[in-house]
Amino acid sequence: MLPKAESAYFAIADISGYTNFLAAVELDHAQDIIADFMDTVVKGLRPPFRLAKFEGDAAFVYTTAEKVDGSLLQDAIEGAYFKFRRRLRNVQQASTCECRACVAMGDLDFKFVVHHGEMVKQKMGGREELAGRDVILVHRLLKNTVSEKIGGRAYALYSDAAIRAMGVDPVAQGFIAHHETIDVIGDVTLWLRDLEPAWQREDEQIRMEVTREDAYAILEFDIAAPQQTVWEYLSVPGQWRRWWDADDIVEESGKGRRGAGTKNHCAHGDHTNIEETLDWRPVDYYTVGITLPIPGAPKIVMTRALLDGPNGTTHLELRIAKPKPKDRAFVDGAAGKFAERMTQAIVRLRSMVEGNQAGSEAMEEPPLKLSTGRFLAEPVKSDARS
Known part of the structure; x- marks a missing residue:
């Protein structure tokens, strides 16, 4: 043949x-x-x-x-x-x-x-x-x-x-x-x-990473897929929308190159959250500032970090920055709802990426x-x- x-x-x-x-x-x-x-x-x-x-x-x-x-x-x-x-x-x-x-x-x-x-x-x-x-x-x-x-x-x-x-x-x-x-x-x-x-x-780029030590709250998940795959599903709107419970995700990246300054408009019914990328370091982490459609709501800063896990798995950390004292109650409420949604969404993400890597027809790598x-x-x- x-x-x-x-x-x-x-x-x-x-x-x-x-x-x-x-x-x-x-x-x-x-x-x-x-x-x-x-x-x-x-x-x-x-x-x-x-x-x-x-x-x-x-x-x-x-x-x-x-x-x-x-x-x-x-x-x-x-x-x-x-x-x-x-x-x-x-x-x-x-x-x-x-x-x-x-x-x-x-x-x-x-x-x-x-x-x-x-x-x-x-x-x-x-x-x-x-x-x-x-x-x-x-x-x-x-x-x-x-x-x-x-x-x-x-x-x-x-x-x-x-x-x-x-x-x-x-x-x-x-x-x-x-x-x-x-x-x-x-x-x-x-x-x-x-x-x-x-x-x-x-x-020369100024880094804006929320570290584990400085985080106000951290959500952690282990995903049995390579970092690059998890990164793609986290950051590319078409892939992100497949597992996240948004009606639509519209990317605004100016010249068509994703990075610091990119904005994602996440539509949920009549409301739209706006995420602006503040720091971009593929495939290690990226930091976003999240603006919720609520008058007077503070911007929530979060770093999404990917770390190597055992046996080719990826450890995902969602690190929320410490809010100002006056904003703490608001962030606590928003973070609680976000944690519930994210936990459910990760189940869908795992079903898409775990055990679904390129396999049988690829050549064996030297x-x-x-x-x-x-x-x-x-x-x-x-x-x-x-």
Whole structure:
């Protein structure tokens, strides 16, 4: 039987500076550093992406999900990059090693290419591989002229096919138009996101997280599904509405990109609650200010946080900020009603997401490259022979 063609999003996370890094440094620490950073990025990409294979200095990932929310997919790409930058900073601060690999790790960076098209799974060398014109195209897009436009900085490069499949308005969202000519394939329209200014904005953003220590009240639930799945059902209006008891949820996100400043209008009969996003950190937490349709009602601030639970489960915490003394009685009453509704709604959410993950037809993922952390625990000194 011939393999069946499937629609898919493809992405490649490629380490910039890899060749020069390995050529000039101590290999034992260099390989460990590369494995550490690649592990960070791949974990940040999944889900929605699954690892197809490692390709030297790159990870090839894909998802065959029928519909992927455009804002979520961009959050996955950029979130994986932000995790790398935080990890790089933390490692540089923690490492006491002065070998050339540890000193030069700051020269490493990542670039991403994303495409949407068709592929087939076929057996090669005893394991399944992805094949097809679009698989070739996403790989060819790694060799591009982007550096001539933005320099050697990190970037995410989306094909126009990916942008259209995501339902994104690239001009409204500030993408840079780009074109490449690929031999055999021809002209390809692309859209570019410079990740360096995106990282600077992320790093400078003022955080408004209600922590466990500062919370006035906390609701907690364990859900047997990955964080990314729970995040999607919490934050994407179409998914949120499926389990929450609202008549409608209308998102107002300006340029079509979810984040700080996004407002959700949750209709309940003749009344509408308005939730404004105050802080947005996929897929760890987001904080909202909730305005109830009651004259003089105080704004209720809540952080919805997702934490890793055992065996791939997610621990959801809904943390309500401490109200002013004069508002305490109102918040107590509202929180009691909210807790009752949320407890009932979580039952519906669990029925939708637990045990319903992508399964039998997905390829088995190869193991991640494990880092032993030698560059942190076993410093080496450079000398004339190294």
